[in-house]
Amino acid sequence: MDNLITTVDWSRWQFAMTAIYHWLFVPLTLGLSVIVAIMETISFRKKSEKWLRTTKFWMTLLAINFAIGVATGIILEFEFGTNWSNYSWFVGDIFGAPLAIEGILAFFMEATFGAVMFFGWGKVSARFHLASTWLTAIGASISALWILVANSWMQYPVGMEFDPAQMRNVMDNFWALFSPVAINKFFHAVLSGWALAGAFVIAVSCYFLWRGSNRDFAIRSIKVGAWTGLVGLLLTMYTGDGSAVEVTRTQPMKLAAMEGLYEGHAPQSLVAVGLVNPDKKWDNDEPEYLFDISLPYGLSILARHDYTAFVPGIKDIIEGVDVNENGDTIYTVSYQERIARGKAAQAALHSYGVAMQDNDTAAMKSALDALEADYPYFGYGYFNSVDEAIPPVALTFYSFRVMVILGSFFLLFFIVCLIWVYKSEKTFNKARWMQMVAMIALPFMYICSQAGWIVAEVGRQPWTVQDLLPVGAAISAIPSSSVIVTFWMFAVIFTLLLIAEVGIMIHWVKKGVNNPELN
Amino acid sequence: MNTIEPSQTLLMLQDYWWIIISLLGGILVFLLFVQGGQSMLLNNRGTGATQIILKAMGRKWELTFTTLVTFGGALFASFPLFYSTSFGGAFWLWILILFSFIIQAVSYEYRDKAGNLFGRRGYDIFLFINGSVGCILLGVAVAMFFFGGQFTVERLNLVTPDATVISTWAPTHGFEAIFCWKNLILGVAVLFLARTLAGLYILNASTLSDQLFQYFKSRLIINAGIFLVFFLAFVAILLTTTGYTVMSATSLGTIVEETPYKYFHNLIGNPATLVCFLVGVVLVLVGIIRTILSKHYTAGIWWSGLGTVLTVMALFWMAGFNDTPFLPSTLDPSSSLSIRNASSSEFTLQTMSYVSILIPFVLGYIWYVWRSIDKNKVTADKE
Numbered sequence: 001m002d003n004l005i006t007t008v009d010w011s012r013w014q015f016a017m018t019a020i021y022h023w024l025f026v027p028l029t030l031g032l033s034v035i036v037a038i039m040e041t042i043s044f045r046k047k048s049e050k051w052l053r054t055t056k057f058w059m060t061l062l063a064i065n066f067a068i069g070v071a072t073g074i075i076l077e078f079e080f081g082t083n084w085s086n087y088s089w090f091v092g093d094i095f096g097a098p099l100a101i102e103g104i105l106a107f108f109m110e111a112t113f114g115a116v117m118f119f120g121w122g123k124v125s126a127r128f129h130l131a132s133t134w135l136t137a138i139g140a141s142i143s144a145l146w147i148l149v150a151n152s153w154m155q156y157p158v159g160m161e162f163d164p165a166q167m168r169n170v171m172d173n174f175w176a177l178f179s180p181v182a183i184n185k186f187f188h189a190v191l192s193g194w195a196l197a198g199a200f201v202i203a204v205s206c207y208f209l210w211r212g213s214n215r216d217f218a219i220r221s222i223k224v225g226a227w228t229g230l231v232g233l234l235l236t237m238y239t240g241d242g243s244a245v246e247v248t249r250t251q252p253m254k255l256a257a258m259e260g261l262y263e264g265h266a267p268q269s270l271v272a273v274g275l276v277n278p279d280k281k282w283d284n285d286e287p288e289y290l291f292d293i294s295l296p297y298g299l300s301i302l303a304r305h306d307y308t309a310f311v312p313g314i315k316d317i318i319e320g321v322d323v324n325e326n327g328d329t330i331y332t333v334s335y336q337e338r339i340a341r342g343k344a345a346q347a348a349l350h351s352y353g354v355a356m357q358d359n360d361t362a363a364m365k366s367a368l369d370a371l372e373a374d375y376p377y378f379g380y381g382y383f384n385s386v387d388e389a390i391p392p393v394a395l396t397f398y399s400f401r402v403m404v405i406l407g408s409f410f411l412l413f414f415i416v417c418l419i420w421v422y423k424s425e426k427t428f429n430k431a432r433w434m435q436m437v438a439m440i441a442l443p444f445m446y447i448c449s450q451a452g453w454i455v456a457e458v459g460r461q462p463w464t465v466q467d468l469l470p471v472g473a474a475i476s477a478i479p480s481s482s483v484i485v486t487f488w489m490f491a492v493i494f495t496l497l498l499i500a501e502v503g504i505m506i507h508w509v510k511k512g513v514n515n516p517e518l519n
Numbered sequence: 520m521n522t523i524e525p526s527q528t529l530l531m532l533q534d535y536w537w538i539i540i541s542l543l544g545g546i547l548v549f550l551l552f553v554q555g556g557q558s559m560l561l562n563n564r565g566t567g568a569t570q571i572i573l574k575a576m577g578r579k580w581e582l583t584f585t586t587l588v589t590f591g592g593a594l595f596a597s598f599p600l601f602y603s604t605s606f607g608g609a610f611w612l613w614i615l616i617l618f619s620f621i622i623q624a625v626s627y628e629y630r631d632k633a634g635n636l637f638g639r640r641g642y643d644i645f646l647f648i649n650g651s652v653g654c655i656l657l658g659v660a661v662a663m664f665f666f667g668g669q670f671t672v673e674r675l676n677l678v679t680p681d682a683t684v685i686s687t688w689a690p691t692h693g694f695e696a697i698f699c700w701k702n703l704i705l706g707v708a709v710l711f712l713a714r715t716l717a718g719l720y721i722l723n724a725s726t727l728s729d730q731l732f733q734y735f736k737s738r739l740i741i742n743a744g745i746f747l748v749f750f751l752a753f754v755a756i757l758l759t760t761t762g763y764t765v766m767s768a769t770s771l772g773t774i775v776e777e778t779p780y781k782y783f784h785n786l787i788g789n790p791a792t793l794v795c796f797l798v799g800v801v802l803v804l805v806g807i808i809r810t811i812l813s814k815h816y817t818a819g820i821w822w823s824g825l826g827t828v829l830t831v832m833a834l835f836w837m838a839g840f841n842d843t844p845f846l847p848s849t850l851d852p853s854s855s856l857s858i859r860n861a862s863s864s865e866f867t868l869q870t871m872s873y874v875s876i877l878i879p880f881v882l883g884y885i886w887y888v889w890r891s892i893d894k895n896k897v898t899a900d901k902e
Contacts, residue, residue: 081606104589167677
């Protein structure tokens with residue numbers, strides 16, 4: 001049992017580490033591919049050599065980033081099999097389809113036309129090259145669509161039924177996978193990539209200005225970067241609002257963890273800044289926060305778009321308090337009862353399996369009736385106490401605030417950049433403090449982006465599939481020592497490759513700074 | 520024993536998806552010519568061959584990589600029990616394959632760039648490792664379709680406290696497969712097939728000096744010779760091996776029976792498999808022999824490439840059709856995986872089948888882009 005727990009934890013760490021590295025590169029690919037496509041379009045339409053040079057400069061940075069994104073991506077797909085084999089069987093009938101479709105429809109498009117984009121200069125016509133650049137950008141976004149559809153399904157499993165004979169879930173409605181949760185998540189994640197790429201282009205361009213080099217090139221790039229970043233960020237915020245409503249509806253425990261809220265009220269304030277109390281448990285009387293500055297009505301508005309709405313906290317949810325679709329507070333099933341009924345569902349499934357082996361149809365029917373009654377709580381049967389069903393509150397709480405606060409800063413940042421650079425290029429050229437702010441801001445954009453995923457993934461723990469399969473029951477039967485070795489193996493190689501990527505990018509940017517023809 | 524009769528549609532869809540998987544597998548093995556080229560990167564100093572190999576393979580590496588990912592995704596979607604059992608069981612085999620592809624993905628882009636941390640030589644070694652180890656291990660993975668693995672599958676474990684994992688594997692977790700000599704024979708055959716195809720592709724896609732032309736041709740002869748020895752050895756072992764026949768499949772177990780010369784029967788018993796295999800092998804040989812015998816012939820890659828796809832497809836059909844478990848369990852034969860007990864549901868396979876209609880379109884634009892890029896031949900002095 002101890003070994004199992006260690007295997008579970010190391011597998012979680014390994015998946016989290018791989019996902020974090022992967023998401024360092026993917027948003028830049030998603031956004032920069034669009035920026036490069038815009039630049040190449042301008043170059044094509046204006047027959048402009050300077051825009052062509054600009055396009056090629058950023059395209060090289062895209063290529064450097066693209067390669068390492070591909071490298072980290074392959075591991076994520078196969079880790080579902082290597083480290084989460086029970087998961088792969090239990091929901092593979094549904095989850096595998098988006099991955100396969102991604103490969104067939106999106107990944108080939110991205111790779112095929114990406115090869116033309118990166119290596120096709122002079123080998124194909126300018127028109128075909130431009131089309132390839134756009135198709136690469138579109139392919140990257142379609143690729144993200146299928147992955148995010150798959151991820152959303154784990155958080156909000158729909159469009160399937162349980163097949164007791166096979167002991168797995170099977171798909172019965174493909175289109176249900178495109179739930180509001182999935183649509184929001186897709187736009188939220190992809191458009192945040194535009195914002196990140198915008199900040200990246202502005203930061204690198206400001207380095208040019210800081211060094212007094214290729215000013216026209218830098219200003220051109222800043223304009224495209226800032227527009228892309230602003231549009232991306234505004235839409236990210238809009239879809240973020242949609243995501244909050246969906247989380248409230250489908251994963252109330254995650255929302256409660258995001259807010260560090262144990263006992264909800266109507267109306268419910270939102271903590272703008274605060275420190276969660278590490279001693280707070282759902283069943284003690286400790287205060288929720290050591291310190292907080294709250295916005296009245298804030299969480300009610302965020303969660304339900306109704307400033308008087310009740311929002312349940314962790315304790316409420318555990319005790320079975322929820323809000324129905326009409327906004328009425330209702331009593332559902334407590335976590336204690338869910339655990340009991342989950343265990344009953346598992347016992348019924350076991351009986352069904354045994355009866356099936358014995359070809360005892362009467363016993364099979366009886367077991368099936370019992371299973372159907374309790375199946376919604378199947379996953380809770382793997383827990384022995386309600387504490388196991390609560391996500392890490394502090395990490396979710398702080399990550400949410402980091403994401404929102406930094407996101408708000410970048411909204412201001414893009415607006416200031418755009419107004420300034422259009423109003424007076426000359427003063428922007430000389431504003432060294434602004435250039436420094438832009439360069440320092442870039443790592444914070446990455447932190448903002450990562451924080452968003454931490455909220456999404458840590459906040460839904462301990463579930464791999466919401467309410468159906470917790471992480472402890474989703475793993476492979478491999479010794480923890482193997483996972484520890486592979487964790488460090490991947491950690492070392494990803495870190496070295498990241499260092500290589502950053503090193504190459506820095507050299508390329510410096511080369512651009514020293515190349516007056518870039519202007 | 521309870522038997523749940525599957526519908527005819529499901530049986531048809533299972534067959535269809537095994538054919539799709541075999542097609543993807545065939546294309547993947549053909550595209551391993553990229554890895555084959557990489558495995559020839561070292562020990563070329565002073566010949567100019569290294570630059571040619573890198574330029575030729577650098578144009579195509581993403582296609583191999585993408586096909587591998589799609590192959591994995593399609594297996595997951597269509598035969599999730601295989602994905603679950605093999606990947607989670609033969610853990611180290613798959614992890615080493617993946618590791619070799621991580622280090623490949625960055626190498627073409629990074630090796631010539633300043634500040635790349637490992638230097639050119641470092642990335643060349645990465646490519647060499649991917650080329651040689653990747654090919655051998657992928658061959659080992661495919662060989663397991665015939666020679667099996669040491670695993671058990673018990674679905675009831677899902678609801679058994681403290682032992683919830685349904686598939687359990689031998690404690691060596693894939694190392695036993697890597698060090699199985701029968702698997703290694705196919706692994707080595709795949710490596711030398713990939714090197715042979717790489718030679719054929721380079722001759723086709725490059726404008727070479729006489730010296731380099733002869734250099735690649737001489738290596739082609741050696742690689743093709745070694746490939747044939749190992750491939751024939753593999754075929755001989757395969758056709759004389761005792762396999763399993765699935766006698767009955769239920770949701771909770773499979774009854775299998777040992778069948779001497781199982782794969783020989785699978786080959787000759789199914790005309791499509793037999794024709795595909797024979798035509799494939801002949802085409803591979805035609806491509807190689809015409810290139811070797813003719814002084815200036817460079818189109819051998821297309822003959823051998825098509826032959827490779829057909830041969831691999833036939834091998835997959837031998838592994839999966841005719842009531843054959845495509846992942847036999849040597850530990851508990853009743854746990855063996857067949858296309859009947861390891862597949863997705865009828866609904867999922869049908870949905871995926873609609874998507875698969877687009878595969879010819881995807882192949883079409885890949886072909887178009889391939890031709891567009893390859894109009895400009897690789898040369899030693901420009902790219």
